[in-house]
Amino acid sequence: MISFDNTEIAFKSKTDNDLRRSYMLFKTLAHNSLVRIGGALTQTAIRMQVPINWIVKPTIYKQFVGGETIAECADTVHELANYNVKAILDYSVEGREAPEDIQAAFDETLRSIANAGMEPNIPFAVFKPTAFTTANVLTKVSAGQKLSPAEATEADNFRNRIDMLCKTAHDQNIPILIDAEDSWYQNFIDEVVEQMMVKYNGKRAIVFNTFQMYRHDRLAFLKKSLQKAVDGNYYLGAKFVRGAYMEKERERALEMNYPSPIQPDKESTDRDYNLALKFCMENIGRITIFNGTHNEYSARYLTELMQQQGLKNGDPRVWFSQLYGMSDHISFNLAHAGYNVAKYLPYGPVKHVIPYLVRRAEENTSVKGQTGRELSLISKEMNRRSQTKR
Ligand SMILES: Cc1cc2nc3c(=O)[nH]c(=O)nc-3n(C[C@H](O)[C@H](O)[C@H](O)COP(=O)(O)OP(=O)(O)OC[C@H]3O[C@@H](n4cnc5c(N)ncnc54)[C@H](O)[C@@H]3O)c2cc1C
Numbered sequence: 001m002i003s004f005d006n007t008e009i010a011f012k013s014k015t016d017n018d019l020r021r022s023y024m025l026f027k028t029l030a031h032n033s034l035v036r037i038g039g040a041l042t043q044t045a046i047r048m049q050v051p052i053n054w055i056v057k058p059t060i061y062k063q064f065v066g067g068e069t070i071a072e073c074a075d076t077v078h079e080l081a082n083y084n085v086k087a088i089l090d091y092s093v094e095g096r097e098a099p100e101d102i103q104a105a106f107d108e109t110l111r112s113i114a115n116a117g118m119e120p121n122i123p124f125a126v127f128k129p130t131a132f133t134t135a136n137v138l139t140k141v142s143a144g145q146k147l148s149p150a151e152a153t154e155a156d157n158f159r160n161r162i163d164m165l166c167k168t169a170h171d172q173n174i175p176i177l178i179d180a181e182d183s184w185y186q187n188f189i190d191e192v193v194e195q196m197m198v199k200y201n202g203k204r205a206i207v208f209n210t211f212q213m214y215r216h217d218r219l220a221f222l223k224k225s226l227q228k229a230v231d232g233n234y235y236l237g238a239k240f241v242r243g244a245y246m247e248k249e250r251e252r253a254l255e256m257n258y259p260s261p262i263q264p265d266k267e268s269t270d271r272d273y274n275l276a277l278k279f280c281m282e283n284i285g286r287i288t289i290f291n292g293t294h295n296e297y298s299a300r301y302l303t304e305l306m307q308q309q310g311l312k313n314g315d316p317r318v319w320f321s322q323l324y325g326m327s328d329h330i331s332f333n334l335a336h337a338g339y340n341v342a343k344y345l346p347y348g349p350v351k352h353v354i355p356y357l358v359r360r361a362e363e364n365t366s367v368k369g370q371t372g373r374e375l376s377l378i379s380k381e382m383n384r385r386s387q388t389k390r
Helices: 016-029 032-047 053-064 070-081 099-118 135-142 149-172 183-200 218-232 246-256 266-282 296-309 328-336 354-363 370-389
Strands: 086-091 125-127 176-178 207-212 236-241 287-292 318-323 341-347
Touching (some): 016 053, 032 354, 053 354, 070 086, 070 341, 086 125, 099 125, 099 149, 135 183, 149 176, 149 183, 149 207, 176 183, 176 236, 183 218, 207 218, 218 266, 236 266, 266 287, 266 296, 287 296, 296 328, 318 328, 328 341
Parallel strands (some): 086 341, 125 176, 176 207, 236 287, 287 318, 318 341
């Protein structure tokens, strides 16, 4: 059975200074009030054009982000590759929908696909579909509302942009992950992603949809997605996550008076997450699994399912992934044991990746519980190193 306890393997790529810096950072993130105030101050400073790079870049940015550009991420990609950990470059600029921003995100995503095509240590490309149209169009189409002629044109533009990205990935033979965000955009995104799978997944899974298992309808949706793949004779690319926007989902449902799409409790999310992995493993002939989680049980459980099914550790249809800067004990121990592992490596200009960093900071406060684990792993490794130096 795989163990995630070996901190020597987990932190082999980190110098003593790296570990001390991470320790200080996670210690700071453990204070909820600091995270809340820091997040608000940073966003205000950016709005008022107060320079913040000097404080953000050497601290939280360095922990969770690869660099401002694809080129700046190259050293990190190679460093990870030394330990058999691959990287997925994720252009993490969010919430911008002016036509020039959409075009810029589109051009950048094309560059990242081309880069992945040339770099064996980058096995996937990725994008957030919300970067390629307006929130208004995604919401209206998803809700089945009538569109104005201009909105209908924009919806077609969205379809065409996604098609061009998936076609480029297909031509470069690079699988492409399509992230999931708010549920009120997802119907339209699911529809387009399924069309892309029909077009590009005939020989293997190139296009991947994301299943957020904190939604109570996603296990049924997964089963339907597989049935369509079987009927249409294509492969299903399935990226699994629990889901990052739970509070926002629940608040909106309450405010707008509709039933929350979110599971009633964490146990239900965990149950469906693990059932989804099991379902996919039972149908591995037609599915490629991308297990995006920091949950030790879900990572280990998939290794057990692989063993039961007689799959080799490095079977190309099974991938494990964690975010850069988090849960190295899972990533590096899995990679050491020969499993396919790729870290999501976000990149982008400091001021544009702030929403991503605020989410990471919030996820790592003492309330949400990740920090305790990161801190105890880092201090375990610092102690181990100081013992061996004696
Ligand atoms: C490689 C990778 C890619 C990702 N891509 C996306 C993406 O495209 N879209 C996206 O939304 N997120 C994405 N995430 C984030 C992910 O959804 C989770 O927020 C994060 O990974 C924490 O969940 P976990 O499985 O790691 O572990 P855990 O810490 O075990 O689970 C925490 C999660 O459980 C769920 N949860 C917690 N409390 C409750 C409750 N009371 N009721 C119901 N559910 C609850 C929430 O989803 C919460 O985030 C990604 C994460 C990774 C590692």
